[in-house]
Amino acid sequence: MSSHTLIVVIALLALGTYGLRLGGVLLARRIPAPAATDTSPAPAGDGDAPTDRGSTTGVGARVARLLPYAAVALLAALAGTAAVIESGEFAGYARPAGVVAGLVAGLLRAPFAVAVVLAAAVAAGLRLLGVP
Amino acid sequence: MRSVFIISNMRTAWRTLGARVVRDIMTVAVACCFVGVSYGAIAVASGIPTWAVVAFSVFVFAGGSQFLAVSLVAAGSPVTAVLGGLLLNARHLPFGLTIADALGTTWPRRLIGSHLLIDESAAFALAQPDTPRRRAAYWLTGITLFVLWQAGTLVGVAVGSNIADPSSFGLDAAFPAALLLLILPRLREAAGLRVATTAAAIAVVTALFLPAGLPVLLGLLGLVAVGRRPDQPPPASSPPTPVTATEAKP
Numbered sequence: 460m461s462s463h464t465l466i467v468v469i470a471l472l473a474l475g476t477y478g479l480r481l482g483g484v485l486l487a488r489r490i491p492a493p494a495a496t497d498t499s500p501a502p503a504g505d506g507d508a509p510t511d512r513g514s515t516t517g518v519g520a521r522v523a524r525l526l527p528y529a530a531v532a533l534l535a536a537l538a539g540t541a542a543v544i545e546s547g548e549f550a551g552y553a554r555p556a557g558v559v560a561g562l563v564a565g566l567l568r569a570p571f572a573v574a575v576v577l578a579a580a581v582a583a584g585l586r587l588l589g590v591p
Numbered sequence: 592m593r594s595v596f597i598i599s600n601m602r603t604a605w606r607t608l609g610a611r612v613v614r615d616i617m618t619v620a621v622a623c624c625f626v627g628v629s630y631g632a633i634a635v636a637s638g639i640p641t642w643a644v645v646a647f648s649v650f651v652f653a654g655g656s657q658f659l660a661v662s663l664v665a666a667g668s669p670v671t672a673v674l675g676g677l678l679l680n681a682r683h684l685p686f687g688l689t690i691a692d693a694l695g696t697t698w699p700r701r702l703i704g705s706h707l708l709i710d711e712s713a714a715f716a717l718a719q720p721d722t723p724r725r726r727a728a729y730w731l732t733g734i735t736l737f738v739l740w741q742a743g744t745l746v747g748v749a750v751g752s753n754i755a756d757p758s759s760f761g762l763d764a765a766f767p768a769a770l771l772l773l774i775l776p777r778l779r780e781a782a783g784l785r786v787a788t789t790a791a792a793i794a795v796v797t798a799l800f801l802p803a804g805l806p807v808l809l810g811l812l813g814l815v816a817v818g819r820r821p822d823q824p825p826p827a828s829s830p831p832t833p834v835t836a837t838e839a840k841p
Contacts, residue, residue, distance in 0.1 A: 464669050465643045471673045472660055473650035476680040481705040483687020484694055528817050530689040530717050531777045532790035533682050536810020537710060538770035539791030541763075544798040544806075550763070557764030558771065565772040570611075572618040578768030579622075583761030 490526070551591040557582030607727040608719070616732050619711050622765045623654075624739040629762070630657055631747020637665035641748050648744040652737060653709060656680050659803060678804035685811065686713040692722050693729035707733025714773040782817050789813035 542558040543550055561578025565571070605613050627648065634644040639661055647657045656676035663672035687708055693716040694704035707730070716729035777783035790813025798806035 462640070462643075465640070465664065468660065468664055468669045468672050469643060469646050469650060472647075472656065472676045475673070475677045476651055476653055476656065476683065477706060479677070479680055480683045480687055480708040481702070483684035483689075484691045484701055484705050484708070485687075486684075487688045487691030490688070525814050525817060526689050528783065528786045528814055529685050529811060530713060531774050531783055532786050532810050532813040533685055533807060534710070534714055534717075534770050534774050535787035536790040536794035536807045536813070537682070538767040538774075539795045539810075540798045540806050541770070542767035543795055545763075547799060547803070553761075554764045554767075557761055558768045561764070561768030562771050562775075565775050571615040571769075571772055574772055575618055575622065575765050575769050579761035579765040581761065582764035583759065586759070586761070 553582045553585035553590045556585055556590070604727045604731040607724055608731070612715070612719075612728060613731065616715055616728070616735060619715075619732070619769050620735045620739050622762060622769065623711065623736050624743040625760065625762055626654055626766070627740045627743020628747040628750070630654060630661075631744040632750055633658070633747075634661045635748050635751055637661060639665060644748055645741075645744060648741055651676070652706060652740065653680050653683070654740070655803075675803065678802065679807075681804060682710075682807050683708050685808075686710075689713070690716045690725065690729065693719075693725040695726060704730070704733065707737060709733065709736060710770065711736055714770060718773050718776065785816035785818075786813045789816040 538558075542555050545551075545554075557578040557580075560581040561574045564574035564577050569577070630648070631644055634647070634657075635641060644661070647660065651657055651660070653676075656679040659679055660672040660676040663669070663675060687705065690708075690713050693712075694700050694708075712729050712732040715732045716725045719725040719728045771778075774783070774787060778787055790810035793812050794806040794810040797809050801809075
């Protein structure tokens, strides 16, 4: 492959990716969100937040209410596929086992770092034992 | 100049976020650095020239799409490399929509901050309860991971194909585990859990037959599980919901 082609590939991928990133950030300003100052789902449980959102009607309010969950959906989808899929196929047992170990550690309130290292260690350990 | 900026940024972040969150970010950054090493090593091993391997890391700065693009370019399909990489990175648009306030309100911050929008910076920002802390978490994660990603890439290029397989260290399990741990507080609320499990199920099933990138976007369909109304608000007197897994600990 020529250097020229490679430069074009890098430039298109870089510009397109940057466009997607900036596009989302700029589009966010157009959404009339009561959640503009606070878009996390947790405050949705605060006493006053639902009233605020309820007072805004129409598509904007609906989008504003769903947006905080969009990142949760994307991250969960990303985590799910990264945990069990490799190149369109089942990634084997060691990796999801490690992920589950890390998740359980987190649920048991282990520190983040410990849970992540445990996930890696369990996956690596199972592979050492011959688990695919 | 740049390092002074990073150090002062770190001090501010330390004060704003607290030692635990900063340590969590550093943990993910180190793991990310090792993934960068494997990227650099795999890329040079597949015959991509060093300048291009580094250019991908600096200008694209999105690990998954870099792995994909490098393998497709090496296989002689540059068009698929661009389209596949962009499809994989399309998730950054809804991420940007969700955490736009974490970048800041000035144009330099929006323009530079957008380049630092990655899964990890979005996830750490999302885990923070208010805009100042979201902002600190976003920038600290973005800048640290950018620097370490470049460093990892260079080390990977240097060591070549010797440690090309990140799975031997279980690093492939560390990434999804870290993502789940970051949204763990959301999983403790009913709507968040419904959304997350629906999204993950849709993505995993569709990933078996759809090209990379599309399944994660289809995960957005999990939003139907939010329901028409937000969850029952807790009594006003109750303490604020713990927002990160780490903050919830004593």
